[in-house]
């Protein structure tokens with residue numbers, strides 16, 4: 001069939017006896033944007049890894065046809081040669097290398113064996129223009145936020161002249177504005193005839209960009225439809241196998257006394273020292289409330305969290321009060337001892353030890369609480385691990401499964417459990433539901449509500465405005481390192497938040 005660029009037929013794949021995909025048939029038309037959706041662990045990434053040659057021909061059953069011709073990929077290079085490029089869910093750039101080096105890694109432009117740096121720089125500049133990133137090709141990738149890194153991954157795929165691009169949750173770490181840019185880029189690519197498979201848990205995006213959609217559940221295809229033929233609620237019920245009437249559990253929070261307060265809180269930019277990442281911020285967090293922090297990428301939200309947690313150093317005159325007493329936090333260890341925990345947005349960097357199992361990862365931050373008479377209480381550790389596996393519905397074969405073998409959303413749940421196990425009094429959550437499916441999001445919100453009812457103060461940084469609005473009692477909006485607006489639950493709307501995030505003042509808001 002000519003109008004299909006891709007036909008995957010009867011794909012079955014098991015991991016040590018457990019079926020991750022079963023008899024999956026998936027067809028993509030030339031030039032379309034085809035969304036692939038489903039719960040965490042449904043098999044989306046696994047299917048795409050088969051398509052992109054990560055899993056070799058002998059590691060699964062079934063056939064792959066590209067432009068009608070059967071392909072047997074023995075590696076990602078083979079898939080790339082067939083015009084297929086994948087951008088992974090977990091970013092794969094090398095942080096200690098420049099943008100240019102990353103983009104040309106493994107496909108250097110050479111002349112008589114000599115790398116053509118000038119040529120590579122020029123092309124990198126063009127590619128960065130295309131993804132609308134104003135960065136120097138020589139900039140080290142490690143200093144950029146995850147959002148920008150994502151755009152570099154896209155530039156890298158474009159550089160390989162891909163005809164079929166797979167984006168596995170491309171916008172998980174992008175804010176609204178960058179997401180818009182990405183959507184524009186995809187539409188442009190579509191005009192140029194590039195086909196795209198788009199995996200996302202953000203259904204509004206799926207409706208915005210996709211031509212067709214396929215739903216996977218428990219490793220099986222449930223349905224493939226034109227996007228115009230499905231509603232959001234029907235799509236959700238295909239995904240989770242039941243109706244989901246509410247997105248946010250409504251519950252009254254009862255804020256208590258102020259537990260944490262910062263005054264004149266500033267953090268210098270480590271690279272350009274006269275620029276401030278955080279600029280004289282003041283705020284308070286109360287026991288039993290959820291404080292939302294909104295803002296665009298680069299507004300300083302994560303830096304604020306990192307500085308409260310002892311990873312970034314605040315300036316001399318910055319003051320931190322915890323339960324009314326002035327304290328200093330110089331390391332994450334000190335923060336944890338005080339009862340402040342931080343769930344990072346970047347799970348590879350601060351969150352998880354990928355090579356270790358679920359149990360080890362979960363208890364890593366709370367070892368001191370698990371120790372009895374100088375030895376780790378293994379039984380308690382196991383009980384607690386099982387408890388969180390159950391509560392968060394973590395999909396894994398056992399608590400001994402290595403974290404790197406979990407699906408992206410399930411990794412996120414392990415991180416959450418890890419920090420909940422520290423029994424924090426202040427819990428800072430940075431993008432807590434990134435990559436988590438709609439059903440599991442609800443579970444996480446319920447757990448947040450439960451913690452708050454027990455008196456925990458939650459600071460939630462999120463780029464998802466519905467989540468900020470749906471869950472927060474109060475909202476601070478950050479802009480260029482400052483808090484540019486405070487909204488309470490009743491006042492908060494997407495428009496108002498975006499207005500503040502862009503630098504507008506609430507006093508002058510007309511809307």
Ligand SMILES: Nc1ncnc2c1ncn2[C@@H]1O[C@H](COP(=O)(O)OP(=O)(O)OP(=O)(O)O)[C@@H](O)[C@H]1O
Nearest residue numbers: 015020040041042043044045046405406407408409
């Ligand atoms: N290398 C592996 N070893 C063992 N099990 C694995 C491995 N990779 C994936 N799995 C399992 O296969 C199933 C499907 O995982 P997959 O990563 O494809 O899910 P997903 O649909 O991409 O989910 P998410 O939305 O969370 O990213 C999961 O149960 C996962 O634990």
Ligand SMILES: [Mg+2]
Nearest residue numbers: 045089407408
């Ligand atoms: Mg995945």
